[in-house]
Amino acid sequence: MSLRVKVISNQPAGEGVYLLELEPHELGRGAMPGQFVMLKPAPGRDPLLARPFSIHGVTENSLSVLYKIIGRGTALLSGFSAGDIVEAWGPLGTGYNLDYRKPLLLAGGMGIASLAFAASYLQENGVDPESIYGAATVRDLVEGYYDSDGRYFISGAPWQIITEDGTYGETGLITGGLDEKLAGIDGVLACGPLPMLKAVAQVCAEKQVPLDASLEAPMACGLGACLGCAVPASQGGYLRVCKEGPVVDAGKVDWERV
Ligand code: FES
Known part of the structure; x- marks a missing residue:
């Protein structure tokens, strides 16, 4: 209603x-x-x-x-x-798994919208996540979260920033060197553009680190009724992004066909 x-x-x-x-x-x-x-x-x-x-x-x-x-x-x-x-x-919908003790949060572009909430929830519950926010350029970073030293804080904790053009933080892609960043991590929470999620899913699968990926899809009802948001599942059939997602266990998604 x-x-x-x-x-x-x-x-x-x-x-x-x-x-x-x-x-x-x-x-x-x-x-x-x-x-x-x-x-x-x-x-x-x-x-x-x-x-x-x-x-x-x-x-x-x-x-x-x-x-x-x-x-x-x-x-x-x-x-x-x-x-x-x-x-x-x-x-x-279904949100992130918040039971990890050493999670890595990967926010690409507007993926920060949902992961900022995850970061604050984890901190309030005594978990200090590694948090990385990637954007094409400094102009794409959400405003209002810089402290007086120009560091980027959101949800009360610093985020490592990576920009593709090097205008703020490190230069590169959020997926660069990801296999090394997974050392000691027991779960990844990721939200961002599809190519980023596919790349993260591949590295996490290779390293056998669980990945909670937040998917985007056009939605009409948002209630699991219209199937307008369906994405191919790895076991056959489909997952409804509005119901089984938007956050899904990456192993359940057929990334080749998304
Ligand atoms: S938006 Fe209708 S089933 Fe998902």
Whole structure:
């Protein structure tokens, strides 16, 4: 059932990126890192379908999502301001495995949206993850998380930054030297573009380190009913990204056919 939730704020957080805070009502209750909410930015039929948004954080009084303008729906959403009403339902889907004791978090681009929540949850529960955030260039890093020394903090802990063009942090790809970074790691949580996830899945499989990969797919219902979000499974058949995912055990995905 959809709820009508109030916008608390909707602030720019980078190039084409916004941080939306919503009054949660039931929306944030029990939300876990890796889960998502469906938001329908305009009342009525335009745009017709709701869209999935990773949960970026939850407090007693708010639920936040971090999103990039990629189409008409998100462009409309960027025009919302405090007091406006959004149609929403959730929390939905399967989130990250948060039982690892030495996890590595790999956020590529907007993958930081869900992994920042995972990082803060782990820290609150006494686990100090290794956290790496990769982007094409410094302009793609989400704003608002630098401390006075220019270090990049999110969720209260430093993230190692890698940019492809070397404009901030190390130069290279987030997947560079990954096999060495897996030493002592008992599980990887990854969210980012598909080529990155495929590369991470390959290295984790070779090193026999469990990987929780957060997948993206077009979603219509978000409830497991329409099969619009299905991806090929390694054992045959399909996984519904909205139900069995968005976070899946990477070994269950047929990465060749995704
Ligand atoms: S979006 Fe309908 S089944 Fe996943």
